[in-house]
Amino acid sequence: MSSSSQHVIPPYGVAIQKAISLGNLPQMKSLLKQRDKSQKESKDLSSAYEQLAQEVARLERR
Structure with a gap:
C-alpha cells in the first residue's frame, strides 16, 4: 500500500465528531x-x- 493511498485520522478527530453528534x-x-x-x-483535523x-x-446562540 502506498503512502498516498493511506488516510490516517487522528484519534482526537473521533472525539470531536462524537462530541458534536451528541451535542455535548x-x-x-x-x-x-x-x-x-x-x-x-x-x-x-483543522x-x-x-x-x-x-x-x-x-x-451558545440558543
Missing part, C-alpha cells in the same frame, strides 16, 4: 481548549476543529 457542549468546549495551535495540524467551533457558537 461542555465536551466541545473542553476539546477546543485542548487544541494546540502551535502544532501543525492535518487539513482534516476542518474538524472549525466545525467544532461553529457548533459551539451555534449551541
